[in-house]
Amino acid sequence: MSFNIDERYSKMNQGEVLLAYKGSITAELITNVLGVVESKLDHVIDKSITKKKIYNILVESLQNLYHHVDDLPYMVNESMDIHFGIFVISKMDESYVIRTGNFIKNEKIKKLTERLDKIKSLTRDELKELYKFVLNNQKFSDKGGGGLGLIDIARRTGGGVDYEFDNYDNDYSFFSFKITIDN
Amino acid sequence: MESIALEGTPKTPTVNMDGATGIVEIKGRSIPENSIEFYRPLVEWLEEYSKEPQQLTTVNIQLEYFNTSSSKCILDVFKKLEAIKKARNEVIINWYYEEDDEDMLEAGEDYESIIRIPFKMIEVVD
Numbered sequence: 593m594s595f596n597i598d599e600r601y602s603k604m605n606q607g608e609v610l611l612a613y614k615g616s617i618t619a620e621l622i623t624n625v626l627g628v629v630e631s632k633l634d635h636v637i638d639k640s641i642t643k644k645k646i647y648n649i650l651v652e653s654l655q656n657l658y659h660h661v662d663d664l665p666y667m668v669n670e671s672m673d674i675h676f677g678i679f680v681i682s683k684m685d686e687s688y689v690i691r692t693g694n695f696i697k698n699e700k701i702k703k704l705t706e707r708l709d710k711i712k713s714l715t716r717d718e719l720k721e722l723y724k725f726v727l728n729n730q731k732f733s734d735k736g737g738g739g740l741g742l743i744d745i746a747r748r749t750g751g752g753v754d755y756e757f758d759n760y761d762n763d764y765s766f767f768s769f770k771i772t773i774d775n
Numbered sequence: 776m777e778s779i780a781l782e783g784t785p786k787t788p789t790v791n792m793d794g795a796t797g798i799v800e801i802k803g804r805s806i807p808e809n810s811i812e813f814y815r816p817l818v819e820w821l822e823e824y825s826k827e828p829q830q831l832t833t834v835n836i837q838l839e840y841f842n843t844s845s846s847k848c849i850l851d852v853f854k855k856l857e858a859i860k861k862a863r864n865e866v867i868i869n870w871y872y873e874e875d876d877e878d879m880l881e882a883g884e885d886y887e888s889i890i891r892i893p894f895k896m897i898e899v900v901d
Binding site (some may be wrong): 626720724744 | 785786806808839840842843844846847850873875876877878881885888889
C-alpha cells in the first residue's frame with residue numbers, strides 16, 4: 593500500500609509545533625483542545641486580534657473535521673480508532689498553520705474538490721457575497737452549515753487554504769487540509 | 776411572559792431576554808457543535824414576544840467568537856426582530872465589536888445587509 597498514515601502524520605508535523613493529535617475525533621476532545629490551545633496562544637501571541645483569528649479558524653476547522661470524518665470499515669483496518677483524524681497546529685516562519693486530515697469516501701472527492709477549487713478562486717468580495725448567500729438561502733442541517741465553514745475559513749485567511757487527497761484503497765482516500773494564517 | 780437568563784459557558788453565550796423591559800442581550804462566545812438546540816428556545820421566546828412587544832426593543836449583541844453553526848441561528852434571531860420592526864415597533868440593534876476586530880465588524884455588516892434594520896456599530900476599546 594502506498595499511503596502510510598504515520599508518514600503522513602510526520603509530514604504534517606512541520607515547523608514549530610504547538611499541538612499535534614492523531615486519533616479519535618470526539619466533541620469532548622475538541623472542547624479540551626480548544627481550551628488548551630487558547631491558553632497556549634495567550635502565552636505565545638501578544639496581539640489579541642491575531643489570537644482571535646487563529647482561535648476562530650481553529651474552531652471552524654476542528655468542528656468541520658468532527659462533522660466530516662468518514663470511518664474506515666473495521667475489516668479494512670482494525671487497529672484504527674473510530675472517527676480517526678489528525679490535526680497539527682504549528683508556527684512556520686511568521687505564519688500559523690493548521691493542518692487536518694481524515695478519511696473520506698472516494699465518491700465524495702469530486703464534489704469536495706469542486707467546492708474547494710471554487711472557494712480558492714474567489715476574491716475577497718466574492719467570498720463575502722457567497723457567504724451571505726449561503727447564510728441566507730441554504731437550509732442548515734444539525735450537522736453543519738452547508739459548507740459555510742470552508743467559506744468562512746477562506747474569508748478569514750484571504751484564500752489561504754490548500755488540500756491533497758491520497759488514495760487509500762478502492763473506497764477511501766485520505767484528505768489533508770492546510771490552512772495558512774498570516775500573522 | 777417569562778424572561779430568559781442564561782449564564783455563559785466556554786461554548787455558549789450569556790443570554791438575557793426580558794419581555795417587561797424589551798431588552799435582549801447575547802454576549803460572549805457562541806461555538807457549540809450543534810447550535811440549533813441552543814438557539815431554539817431563544818427564537819421561540821422572540822416568536823412569543825413578537826405577539827405583544829414593547830414599543831421599543833433594544834438588542835445588544837456583543838460576541839467575542841461565533842462559529843458558522845451559530846451564524847445561521849443568529850440570523851434566525853434577527854429575522855424575528857425584523858418581523859417585530861415590520862409590525863411598526865421600534866427595534867434598536869447594537870452590535871459591539873472589539874477594537875480592531877475587522878472580522879467581527881464585517882460580520883455585523885453582513886447581517887445588517889440581509890435584514891432590514893440598521894445596526895449601531897459600537898467599537899469597544901479596552
